[in-house]
Each structure stands twice: as C-alpha cells, then as structure tokens.
Amino acid sequence: xxxxxxxxxxxxxxxxxxxxxxxxxxxxxxxxxxxxxxxxxxxxxxxxxxxxxxxxxxxxxxxxxxxxxxxxxxxxxxxxxxxxxxxxxxxxxxxxxxxxxxxxxxxxxxxxxxxxxxxxxxxxxxxxxxxxxxxxxxxxxxxxxxxxxxxxxxxxxxxxxxxxxxxxxxxxxxxxxxxxxxxxxxxxxxxxxxxxxxxxxxxxxxxxxxxxxxxxxxxxxxxxxxxxxxxxxxxxxxxxxxxxxxxxxxxxxxxxxxxxxxxxxxxxxxxxxxxxxxxxxxxxxxxxxxxxxxxxxxxxxxxxxxxxxxxxxxxxxxxxxxxxxxxxxxxxxxxxxxxxxxxxxxxxxxxxxxxxxxxxxxxxxxxxxxxxxxxxxxxxxxxxxxxxx
Amino acid sequence: xxxxxxxxxxxxxxxxxxxxxxxxxxxxxxxxxxxxxxxxxxxxxxxxxxxxxxxxxxxxxxxxxxxxxxxxxxxxxxxxxxxxxxxxxxxxxxxxxxxxxxxxxxxxxxxxxxxxxxxxxxxxxxxxxxxxxxxxxxxxxxxxxxxxxxxxxxxxxxxxxxxxxxxxxxxxxxxxxxxxxxxxxxxxxxxxxxxxxxxxxxxxxxxxxxxxxxxxxxxxxxxxxxxxxxxxxxxxxxxxxxxxxxxxxxxxxxxxxxxxxxxxxxxxxxxxxxxxxxxxxxxxxxxxxxxxxxxxxxxxxxxxxxxxxxxxxxxxxxxxxxxxxxxxxxxxxxxxxxxxxxxxxxxxxxxxxxxxxxxxxxxxxxxxxxxxxxxxxxxxxxxxxxxxx
Numbered sequence: 163x164x165x166x167x168x169x170x171x172x173x174x175x176x177x178x179x180x181x182x183x184x185x186x187x188x189x190x191x192x193x194x195x196x197x198x199x200x201x202x203x204x205x206x207x208x209x210x211x212x213x214x215x216x217x218x219x220x221x222x223x224x225x226x227x228x229x230x231x232x233x234x235x236x237x238x239x240x241x242x243x244x245x246x247x248x249x250x251x252x253x254x255x256x257x258x259x260x261x262x263x264x265x266x267x268x269x270x271x272x273x274x275x276x277x278x279x280x281x282x283x284x285x286x287x288x289x290x291x292x293x294x295x296x297x298x299x300x301x302x303x304x305x306x307x308x309x310x311x312x313x314x315x316x317x318x319x320x321x322x323x324x325x326x327x328x329x330x331x332x333x334x335x336x337x338x339x340x341x342x343x344x345x346x347x348x349x350x351x352x353x354x355x356x357x358x359x360x361x362x363x364x365x366x367x368x369x370x371x372x373x374x375x376x377x378x379x380x381x382x383x384x385x386x387x388x389x390x391x392x393x394x395x396x397x398x399x400x401x402x403x404x405x406x407x408x409x410x411x412x413x414x415x416x417x418x419x420x421x422x423x424x425x426x427x428x429x430x431x432x433x434x435x436x437x438x439x440x441x442x443x444x445x446x447x448x449x450x451x452x453x454x455x456x457x458x459x460x461x462x463x464x465x466x467x468x469x470x471x472x473x474x475x476x477x478x479x480x481x482x483x484x485x486x487x488x489x490x491x492x493x494x495x496x497x498x499x500x501x502x503x504x505x506x507x508x509x510x511x512x513x514x515x516x517x518x519x520x521x522x523x524x525x526x527x528x529x530x531x532x533x534x535x536x537x538x539x540x541x542x543x544x545x546x547x548x549x550x551x
Numbered sequence: 552x553x554x555x556x557x558x559x560x561x562x563x564x565x566x567x568x569x570x571x572x573x574x575x576x577x578x579x580x581x582x583x584x585x586x587x588x589x590x591x592x593x594x595x596x597x598x599x600x601x602x603x604x605x606x607x608x609x610x611x612x613x614x615x616x617x618x619x620x621x622x623x624x625x626x627x628x629x630x631x632x633x634x635x636x637x638x639x640x641x642x643x644x645x646x647x648x649x650x651x652x653x654x655x656x657x658x659x660x661x662x663x664x665x666x667x668x669x670x671x672x673x674x675x676x677x678x679x680x681x682x683x684x685x686x687x688x689x690x691x692x693x694x695x696x697x698x699x700x701x702x703x704x705x706x707x708x709x710x711x712x713x714x715x716x717x718x719x720x721x722x723x724x725x726x727x728x729x730x731x732x733x734x735x736x737x738x739x740x741x742x743x744x745x746x747x748x749x750x751x752x753x754x755x756x757x758x759x760x761x762x763x764x765x766x767x768x769x770x771x772x773x774x775x776x777x778x779x780x781x782x783x784x785x786x787x788x789x790x791x792x793x794x795x796x797x798x799x800x801x802x803x804x805x806x807x808x809x810x811x812x813x814x815x816x817x818x819x820x821x822x823x824x825x826x827x828x829x830x831x832x833x834x835x836x837x838x839x840x841x842x843x844x845x846x847x848x849x850x851x852x853x854x855x856x857x858x859x860x861x862x863x864x865x866x867x868x869x870x871x872x873x874x875x876x877x878x879x880x881x882x883x884x885x886x887x888x889x890x891x892x893x894x895x896x897x898x899x900x901x902x903x904x905x906x907x908x909x910x911x912x913x914x915x916x917x918x919x920x921x922x923x924x925x926x927x928x929x930x931x932x933x934x935x936x937x938x939x940x
Contacts, residue, residue, distance in 0.1 A: 163772060193741050193760070203773055205741050205760040223758035223766070223867070230772045260654035264740055265647070266673070268654050284655070331727035338720035343774035344745035351653055352582050352594050356733035369612035371582070371594040377612070383552060383619045384592055384799025384878070385732035410773025478612070489773070 164201030168297050169232035172199055172290070173216055179286045180212040180257060187211040188257035188283045191267055194347050194489050195259060197410060198291055202230035207239065211251055219248070245274050257283025262349060288349075292486050292494040293508040298411065299532055299541065302487070302510060305413035306530065306542025309406030312336045313417050313544055317551055322396045322421045327381065330360040330389035333404060343407045347490045355491060356388060358404030364392040366401060367475050367520030373492075375473040375480055375516040376401060376524050397422035399523040399548070403514075405491060412487050414512035415542060416528030419549045428525045431517040432548060434466040435526040438515040439546075442484065442497070446511065446531055446538030452501040459483040459497070459515060471517040484513040487530055509533045510541065553590030557686050558621035561588055561679070562605055568675045569601040569646060576600040577646035577672045580656055583736050583878050584648060586799060587680055591619035596628065600640055608637070634663050646672025651738060677738075681875050681883040682897040687800065688921055688930065691876070691899060694802035695919065695931025698795030701725045702806050702933055706940055711785045711810045716770065719749040719778035722793060732796045736879045744880060745777060747793030753781040755790060756864050756909030762881075764862040764869055764905040765790060765913050786811035788912040788937070792903075794880060801876050803901035804931060805917030808938045817914045820906040821937060823855040824915040827904040828935075831873065831886070835900065835920050835927030841890040848872040848886070848904060860906040873902040876919055898922045899930065 204227035220227030261284035370377030486493030516526030531538035593616035609616030650673035759766030875882030905915030920927030
C-alpha cells in the first residue's frame with residue numbers, strides 16, 4: 163500500500179512541474195495515473211492544483227477508494243450538475259492526459275467546466291512518473307525476485323517438441339502461483355502485451371504490430387504476438403521475455419535457452435549483446451543523453467558486423483535499445499533515436515540488446531536497471547548466461 | 552482467418568449505417584475495430600467511405616498486415632505530408648471512435664485533414680459489430696467448447712485451503728494449454744479484466760471499480776479484481792467466472808463449486824438465478840426491449856425476496872443482468888436500466904443473474920446466448936448445476 167508521505171512527495175514533484183509548465187493544475191482520469199498519485203485504482207478522478215491540496219472523487223467503489231486513498235480530501239463523485247461547484251478551483255489552464263484519455267472523456271469534462279483551457283499534460287506526467295522513489299525501487303526489486311525464481315525453474319519444464327504456447331503456459335502458471343497479477347499496462351495507443359513472449363527460432367523472425375525487437379506469431383491474427391502453436395526445436399535459441407507484475411509494478415527480463423548447441427554466429431551475437439549491456443549499464447548515469455546511448459549501442463552492433471540484425475530482422479530494425487518501466491511497460495525514458503533528453507537518477511530502464519536472424523532465431527539479453535551516479539544498478543539477480551539443456 | 556466475403560458484408564452493413572447517420576465515412580484506428588472490418592490487427596488505419604471502396608494503411612508490420620488483410624486496397628502508411636493526398640476522399644463528415652480514440656490521435660488526424668468535421672461514430676460502430684454472422688457464432692461456439700472443457704476439469708484441482716490465486720493459476724494454465732490467447736479486450740474507459748475471476752465466499756462481497764456484480768479483492772490495490780491470496784473455504788460457494796478467448800472472440804461463463812454443503816438461502820438464490828436465466832433465454836428474441844428484460848429479471852429477484860442481493864451486495868447493486876460479447880467483453884447490447892433499444896437477431900449476450908451475500912458468498916449462473924426468432928440459443932454446452940465436491 164502506498165503511504166501518505168510517498169503520495170505527497172509525488173504530488174509535490176508534479177506541482178513543481180505544473181508550475182514550470184505554466185499549468186494551473188492537472189485533472190487525472192487514467193486509472194494508472196490516479197493510482198500513482200493517490201494509491202487507489204478505483205474508478206476515480208483526481209485534481210491536483212499547481213498549488214494547494216489535491217482532491218479525489220471516487221465513482222466506484224467509493225468504500226474501497228476511501229480506504230486505499232492517500233488523498234486527504236477523498237469524496238464520492240458528484241452529479242454532473244454538482245461537479246463544477248465541487249471543482250471549485252478558478253484554474254484557467256487544466257492539464258489533461260491527451261495521450262490516453264478518450265475524446266469522449268475530454269468532451270465530458272470540457273462540458274462540465276466551460277471556459278477553461280484543457281492542455282496536454284502527458285509529457286509532464288510521464289517525466290514525473292519516470293523517476294522512482296526508493297519505495298518504488300523496492301517494489302520493482304520484489305518483481306525481480308519473483309520473476310527470476312520462475313526463470314530458474316525453466317530447465318525443469320522446457321522440452322524439445324513442446325509447443326511455444328505450452329512453454330508459455332508453464333511459465334505463466336508459475337508466475338501466477340508466485341502472486342503475479344497478470345495485468346501488463348501499456349500506455350501507447352495500439353500496444354498491448356499478454357504477460358510476455360515464449361518464442362523459438364521457428365517464429366522469432368515474425369514481424370508485427372509490437373514496438374519491440376521481437377513479436378512472435380501469437381495464436382491468431384487477432385492476437386499476433388507471443389507464443390504460437392509452433393514446436394520448440396533443438397539446437398536453436400528459445401527466447402523467454404517476460405514481465406513480472408506485483409503491486410502494479412513491472413519488471414522486464416529476457417533469457418535464452420538452448421536444447422543442444424548453438425551456431426557460432428549466434429554465440430558471437432550473444433557476446434555482443436552482453437558487451438552492449440555492460441557498456442550501457444556503465445553509462446546509465448544522470449546527464450547521459452538517451453539517444454547517444456542508443457547510437458553507441460548501434461555502433462557496437464555495427465562494429466561486430468551485426469548491424470542488420472540489431473533490434474529486429476534485417477529491414478525491420480527498431481531504433482531503440484531500452485525503455486522505461488514502472489507501473490507501465492512503456493514508461494519514459496527511452497534509449498532511442500530522437501530521444502535527446504538526459505537521464506535522471508532514479509529512472510528505471512529495461513535494457514534489451516537483441517539480434518534477430520530470421521529462420522535461425524533471436525539472441526540477446528534483457529535486464530532492468532536503475533540510473534545512479536555510479537551507473538546502472540540491476541534490479542534483479544539472475545545470471546545472464548544462455549542456459550544449455 | 553477472416554474471409555473477403557465476410558469482410559465485405561461487414562463493411563456493407565457499416566456503410567448502410569453511415570449513410571443512415573449522415574456520415575461520409577469512418578476512419579478507424581482502434582485495433583479491434585480494424586481487425587473486425589479488415590481481418591488484421593496490425594498497427595493500421597482504415598478508411599471506410601459511406602459509398603465506395605475501403606482503404607487500409609498499415610504502419611507495422613506491413614508485410615503481416617498485407618498478408619492478413621481482406622481489404623483490396625491495403626498499402627503502407629504514408630508520411631504525414633503524403634497522407635492527405637492518399638486520403639483523397641472529399642468527405643466533409645468523418646466518423647471517428649470518440650469512445651476509445653485518445654485525444655492525441657484525434658488531434659493528429661484533424662491536423663492531417665483540415666477543414667473536415669470529425670464526428671463520433673462510436674454508437675454506430677458498436678451497433679454494427681453487435682450483430683454476429685454465422686461465422687462469428689462459430690468462433691464463439693469454439694470458445695465455448697474450449698472453456699467448457701476447462702470447467703469440466705475443475706473437480707480435479709479445486710481443493711479446500713488452496714488460495715484463490717492458486718485456483719486461478721490452475722484454471723488459467725489449462726485455458727492457455729487449450730490455446731487461449733489471454734487478451735480480454737474491453738472497450739469502456741477504466742475497465743480491464745485479467746482473464747476472469749476465481750473468488751470464494753471470503754472475498755465475493757468486496758466492492759470495486761469493475762462494472763459487474765462481482766469484483767473480488769485481487770492481489771493488490773493496483774490490481775483490485777479477481778483472485779486474491781484468501782483461502783478457499785468449505786461449505787460456501789466458489790465462483791469461477793472466466794472468459795475463453797480464441798481467434799479474438801470471447802465467451803463468458805460462470806459456474807459455482809462447493810466443497811461440502813450450501814446454506815438453503817443460497818440454494819434458493821441459485822434456483823432463482825436459473826429461473827431468471829430461463830426467462831431471459833426464452834425472451835431473447837428480435838424486438839424485445841433490453842431494459843424491459845432487465846426490469847423483468849429484477850422483478851423476479853424481488854418476488855423471490857432477493858432484491859437486495861441481485862447483481863451486487865446490498866446498496867451496490869448493478870443495474871444490469873447481461874451484456875454483449877464478441878471481440879470485446881463489453882459489447883452492445885446491454886440488458887440494463889436505461890437501455891431502451893430492441894434486440895436484433897444475431898446479437899450475442901452473456902446472461903448472468905447473480906446474487907451477492909457479503910460474508911456468505913455469491914451464487915448464480917452465466918452463459919452466452921445468441922438472439923434468434925426462437926429465443927436465445929446457447930453457445931456453449933455445459934450443465935448449469937452447482938458442482939458439489
């Protein structure tokens with residue numbers, strides 16, 4: 163459970179950012195944003211003025227929202243007629259999350275609060291949320307402990323000839339028994355992930371909607387992502403890229419398993435991925451520029467003769483090598499082309515150098531780190547090695 | 552895989568509705584809408600003019616989108632500069648799904664296509680999608696076969712003293728091995744569901760954000776829904792309310808299990824739920840008014856002395872008894888107060904009369920039906936009886 167002190171610190175950081183950006187306040191309706199600031203994910207609306215006390219209106223369930231909320235002024239959602247009076251604030255400029263709020267929601271609140279100027283608070287909000295507190299880092303470390311425990315069990319259930327979806331089922335079963343919540347929230351429109359990917363060489367080259375290095379075939383064109391009915395082969399890499407979600411927080415890790423032996427080309431790519439991870443980890447320091455880290459990683463891939471395979475099949479290469487994680491899988495910052503901002507201490511990133519060889523498979527590594535003055539600190543404890551069975 | 556004929560029929564029905572509503576066309580960006588009309592869920596944008604041929608632009612992956620798409624004119628998404636020229640149509644009024652499209656997306660397309668009037672096509676789209684073709688009914692029947700198979704296995708793994716989350720893990724494991732895709736799409740803002748609910752009497756009275764009769768406690772305040780770490784007791788009802796998702800289609804079913812015996816009050820409520828289900832099934836005919844069916848169900852609950860417990864804990868009663876299902880869990884129509892529209896042949900609904908007794912548990916039934924001239928036809932085959940262990 164979120165503490166009041168933690169909630170107040172988050173709101174104070176947001177208020178600083180609102181004032182810096184000339185907004186009079188922010189009205190949050192997305193449940194994950196509401197949860198981040200208030201501690202409850204009940205159906206609620208949160209008003210945070212740039213100066214002064216926040217207010218939370220809970221639609222459903224008020225009883226549960228009141229119990230969980232760290233906001234001193236937590237009350238039932240009023241009727242549409244009463245809302246303007248309860249809103250009270252004479253704010254002219256109201257921040258609203260245009261990235262996730264449906265048009266109908268904006269129209270509804272604009273009608274309730276006529277004469278106000280609704281502006282996009284998405285980037286401000288995402289930047290505030292990107293910097294994790296010690297309490298949040300503990301949450302993510304716990305995710306890492308639980309997820310690493312399932313990775314350690316893989317040699318006990320991974321067999322040649324089983325379907326990818328059977329491997330996924332075994333992994334997900336243990337993750338759920340460990341208390342995993344399952345929900346993997348993503349913020350970007352059109353993106354979604356069902357827990358993770360268990361993908362063999364048979365399908366690792368498949369392209370797809372997912373903004374990552376690997377998509378997999380999935381079970382149908384309606385769910386074209388992750389495990390398929392393809393059979394797990396020998397002498398080829400098997401990718402297990404999964405999230406662990408506990409108390410809403412997400413960790414993201416990838417490991418590779420091989421039943422038999424691996425082609426030297428793939429072993430070379432794996433060593434290159436480890437070298438890129440080591441380089442990036444060393445440079446995950448406040449002030450480092452995200453784009454430069456990506457470009458340096460891409461340069462290392464090129465120097466190893468692997469540019470065509472870096473972060474995607476040849477011609478489909480994604481232009482990133484790491485992404486923020488927290489309550490959502492796709493948080494700020496992103497180590498990506500065009501992302502010219504500087505890292506801040508406390509930001510958490512999944513670093514995932516991967517190489518895709520269509521027909522042969524994918525190889526690489528993924529771990530989640532926190533940015534610190536001493537470089538990236540890992541939030542999970544599990545050997546990086548390929549596991550040979 | 553969707554066939555071209557099926558896709559064309561859907562688009563023809565949409566075009567009729569667009570003309571009836573005075574729109575010149577609809578621009579779809581939500582992946583489930585795009586999948587419904589085109590057969591691909593790749594990251595794409597679909598234009599359906601009120602008259603003439605549709606066009607699909609695929610962002611990622613074009614290769615996969617092209618392979619799956621039933622739209623004759625499927626092409627790569629152009630640059631922002633080229634889009635207006637490729638859009639071509641001189642449509643003045645453009646339907647857009649204001650219910651699910653984020654504000655940023657509307658702003659993006661309004662900027663690309665200045666001078667056009669973007670209007671809300673949400674209700675038109677949902678009504679078109681609510682009527683299922685024979686092919687879609689076969690998809691949902693298949694979901695029913697797979698999900699019923701897992702329900703039949705429950706007596707083999709349900710034990711007193713196990714945690715709700717262990718029961719959930721066992722159920723979800725078998726569902727995944729059966730080929731389940733996991734993604735349960737919901738359209739309403741702020742709603743989400745991780746596969747289903749395994750909830751015992753210990754937590755069945757918990758209230759929550761979810762717009763249903765039962766929420767459960769979940770694993771944390773971040774994921775306050777479904778199974779918790781509470782232990783499964785004897786002599787009390789255990790609710791298993793799960794979706795089965797295959798090829799994107801969803802079926803929704805609930806069964807109850809008891810280790811030991813059940814209080815007579817709950818047995819009475821169960822018989823009432825069966826009577827309500829039988830009444831509704833008989834009346835799921837074209838022309839029946841949704842609200843009237845709900846009111847009749849509520850009247851039957853009242854006549855049985857159970858009004859306080861119908862569709863929620865006393866004071867928290869939800870005002871519905873059934874909801875549309877298809878590619879999303881919360882489709883049109885809804886058997887709910889205020890929903891005064893007439894049923895149409897081919898609409899599919901999950902009928903779920905339930906009674907909540909805080910501290911004692913929840914009891915009821917849920918099956919998915921299709922509306923027909925002869926009344927509701929069940930899309931799954933599994934006895935309704937409480938299973939006593």
